[in-house]
Structure formats: structure tokens, C-alpha cells
Amino acid sequence: MSLAEVLGSHRVVVTVGSGGVGKTTTAAAMAVHAAMDGRKVLCLTIDPARRLANSLGLDEMTTSEQDVPSSLFETHGLQCKGSLSAMMLDTKRTFDDLVARHASSEEARDRILNNQIYKYVASSLAGTQEYMAMEKLHEVRKDPTWDLVVLDTPPTASALDFLTAPERLIDAIDSPAMRWFLQVFEGAGKEAFGLVGRGATVLLRGIGKITGIEFLEQVAEFVSGINDLFGGFKERAEQVSDALRSPEVAFVLVTSPNPLAIGEARFFSDKLQEAGMKREAIIINQVHTLIPEPNISSEAQVAELRMVLPESLDAADIHPRLSEALKLERRWAVADRTEVERLNEQVGAETHIVEVPAFDEDVHDLAALAKVASYLTMAS
Ligand SMILES: Nc1ncnc2c1ncn2[C@@H]1O[C@H](COP(=O)(O)OP(=O)(O)OP(=O)(O)O)[C@@H](O)[C@H]1O
Numbered sequence: 193m194s195l196a197e198v199l200g201s202h203r204v205v206v207t208v209g210s211g212g213v214g215k216t217t218t219a220a221a222m223a224v225h226a227a228m229d230g231r232k233v234l235c236l237t238i239d240p241a242r243r244l245a246n247s248l249g250l251d252e253m254t255t256s257e258q259d260v261p262s263s264l265f266e267t268h269g270l271q272c273k274g275s276l277s278a279m280m281l282d283t284k285r286t287f288d289d290l291v292a293r294h295a296s297s298e299e300a301r302d303r304i305l306n307n308q309i310y311k312y313v314a315s316s317l318a319g320t321q322e323y324m325a326m327e328k329l330h331e332v333r334k335d336p337t338w339d340l341v342v343l344d345t346p347p348t349a350s351a352l353d354f355l356t357a358p359e360r361l362i363d364a365i366d367s368p369a370m371r372w373f374l375q376v377f378e379g380a381g382k383e384a385f386g387l388v389g390r391g392a393t394v395l396l397r398g399i400g401k402i403t404g405i406e407f408l409e410q411v412a413e414f415v416s417g418i419n420d421l422f423g424g425f426k427e428r429a430e431q432v433s434d435a436l437r438s439p440e441v442a443f444v445l446v447t448s449p450n451p452l453a454i455g456e457a458r459f460f461s462d463k464l465q466e467a468g469m470k471r472e473a474i475i476i477n478q479v480h481t482l483i484p485e486p487n488i489s490s491e492a493q494v495a496e497l498r499m500v501l502p503e504s505l506d507a508a509d510i511h512p513r514l515s516e517a518l519k520l521e522r523r524w525a526v527a528d529r530t531e532v533e534r535l536n537e538q539v540g541a542e543t544h545i546v547e548v549p550a551f552d553e554d555v556h557d558l559a560a561l562a563k564v565a566s567y568l569t570m571a572s
Pocket residue numbers: 210211212213214215216217218239241243345346347348477478479548549550551552553554555556
């Protein structure tokens with residue numbers, strides 16, 4: 193299935209891949225394509241990237257949805273037959289909503305939301321961001337406002353963190369340490385609190401300036417509050433996990449031509465497969481292309497180059513320097529080509545692979561995103 197078909201036939205498309213490979217950029221480019229193609233699209237990002245906001249004609253990404261004006265498309269000579277909105281995920285708010293939905297009473301809800309430990313966990317616990325992205329995905333998937341939601345995932349060191357996020361979050365909250373805290377609080381006399389509190393405060397310094405008894409009270413309140421939600425919460429994590437396996441959700445792996453990134457993409461691809469999730473395509477982004485060696489022998493050509501190069505550069509240096517730079521660029525292109533071909537041989541038969549060249553400059557406006565999209569959806 194081509195990427196254009198993937199975008200046309202799914203309700204959710206998720207970009208995954210290691211850090212810096214272009215997940216945010218390609219997610220936005222796919223959203224732009226689908227919107228131009230007539231779909232009502234939400235581009236949901238984790239990245240507050242100002243450049244992305246600016247590319248979409250927005251001052252900044254916000255945690256409420258913003259429409260990309262169709263006039264912006266027209267400014268760039270493009271036509272948007274559908275609509276495009278963008279929104280940044282707010283991890284803490286998504287967690288708050290989840291608590292509000294599952295708490296047994298308003299009082300129980302407020303007790304958790306105002307709890308110091310909760311505030312720490314909701315914004316800092318490893319895996320929370322990934323889980324909340326999945327949680328949000330589960331929520332917007334059913335929202336009839338959108339035909340398609342393109343979800344950009346957080347810059348996880350390992351893309352694998354993402355898949356296991358629901359389980360890991362449950363594990364952390366349901367961990368022996370948390371249960372131990374609760375037992376200490378319930379079982380020990382008040383005099384024990386100071387001691388345990390001190391040790392624990394050192395461990396969880398990130399929580400803030402609370403100590404001793406106050407700290408343990410907060411922990412106990414948090415744990416009992418979470419217990420109150422736990423049935424619903426665990427069930428919800430299972431639903432989120434199932435949602436990822438739904439036929440209307442497609443994963444697109446993004447990688448650079450760097451062998452390490454490709455290795456990680458392949459590993460992740462296998463894991464997706466094993467977990468029963470659909471990996472619909474692989475995007476190899478920022479591929480250096482082989483440029484033909486220009487002939488700069490004529491006087492006129494050197495004179496032309498002279499105009500764009502710094503004055504400090506001696507005319508005699510132009511040729512050797514240029515050929516050095518070209519050699520480097522070509523070496524890069526050859527290395528990238530080798531990697532691309534290897535990947536095609538290995539998985540090209542079963543997975544659609546698309547390439548996006550490395551552009552001379554950052555992807556900084558809607559026209560550039562549309563250009564990326566044209567490579568993504570190019571017929572092979
Ligand atoms: N094909 C390309 N050519 C040139 N620059 C690109 C290309 N694709 C992405 N970029 C630039 O590379 C940078 C990283 O891209 P992007 O933010 O999309 O990566 P990411 O995978 O989302 O990173 P992170 O893991 O940090 O979230 C950005 O500045 C972007 O403009």
C-alpha cells in the first residue's frame with residue numbers, strides 16, 4: 193500500500209523512530225498531504241517545535257487545537273480541499289482528564305489532582321509522556337471531528353519505550369515501592385515517619401520541598417487515590433493497548449539512512465509485527481543524493497562562483513575546495529544509497545519504503561512540508 197493510500201484508509205497514523213530522524217516533520221507533511229487531499233486532519237504533536245508551528249502559520253503550538261488557515265495554503269500556491277488543525281499534547285492535562293474520568297467522586301478526584309506526588313508523577317515519571325500520547329490517541333480516534341489523526345511521538349531514546357508505555361506506567365504505580373510506602377504509612381507508628389520520610393525524600397528529591405510526615409501523607413494519599421482509580425485505570429491501559437492493534441491505526445517508521453537508525457527501525461518494525469500492530473511503511477528521511485560533478489573549468493563559471501563565495505577566498509582555491517566538498521557530499525550519497533538499497537533488499541518486498549532527500553535547509557514553511565509530502569506519496 194502506498195503512503196497516500198495509507199493516509200486515505202486509516203483514521204490514525206503514528207510516526208515512530210529514534211531521536212531526530214524527522215518524525216515531527218514527516219508527521220506534519222503527511223497531515224498536510226491528507227488535508228490537501230480532502231480529509232479533515234488533526235496533526236497531534238508532542239513537540240513544542242516552534243519551527244513546525246511557524247511552518248503551519250501558527251505562532252506556537254498550543255494544547256488546544258488551532259486551525260491552519262486555508263489562505264496559508266493559497267499563499268504557497270497550494271489548495272486545501274479538506275482541513276488541517278494542529279495541537280500539542282499536554283501530558284499533565286491528559287493525565288488529569290484520565291483521573292477525572294475514573295475517580296469515584298469529585299472529592300477523590302481533587303484529592304489526587306492536588307497531591308504533590310501525583311503532580312510529580314504526572315509530569316515527570318518515565319513513560320508518562322508516551323503513555324499519555326497513546327491515551328490521547330485512544331480518545332481522538334473516536335472523535336468524529338477528524339477523518340484522520342496524525343500522531344507524532346516523543347523523542348524517545350528508544351522507540352520501543354513507546355509500545356510498552358501503558359504496561360510500564362501501571363507497573364510503576366503498582367510497584368512494590370509504592371506498596372511498601374503505603375504499608376509503612378498504615379502500619380508504622382508516627383515516630384517512624386521521620387526516618388522513612390528522610391530516606392524517601394532523598395530518593396524522590398524531584399518532588400519538592402516536602403519532608404517527613406508531610407511527604408508520607410502525600411504518598412499515602414496518592415497511593416490510596418490511585419487504588420481508587422486502579423480498576424478503571426488498568427482497564428483503560430488495556431483498552432489503549434488494544435487500540436494500537438486496531439485495523440484503523442497504522443504505524444509509519446521513520447529513519448535516517450544512518451545504519452544505527454536503520455538498525456533501530458528494523459528492530460522496532462519486528463517488535464510492531466510481533467505485537468500485532470500494523471507497520472505500513474518505512475520513511476527514510478534526509479537521504480543525500482548523488483549530484484553530478486559540475487564542470488567548473490571555464491573562466492565564466494569560475495567568475496560566476498566568485499560572486500557567491502566570500503571575498504577572502506582566493507580564486508585559485510575555488511576549484512580544489514569545491515571538489516573537496518563535492519567529494520565529501522558524493523561519499524555521503526554513496527553511503528546513504530548503500531544503506532537504502534540494503535534496506536530495500538531486506539524488507540522492501542513486504543513493506544513500502546519511501547525516501548525523502550536531505551534538503552539544503554530546514555523544513556521551515558508549508559511549501560517545504562508539501563514538498564516533503566510529495567516525496568512521501570510519490571508513486572514507486
Ligand atoms: N528531509 C529533510 N531535509 C532537511 N532537513 C530536515 C529534513 N527532515 C527534517 N529536517 C530537519 O531536521 C530537524 C529534525 O527533524 P524533526 O524535528 O522532524 O525530527 P524528530 O524525529 O521529530 O526529532 P525528535 O526525536 O527530537 O522529536 C528539523 O530541524 C527539521 O526541519
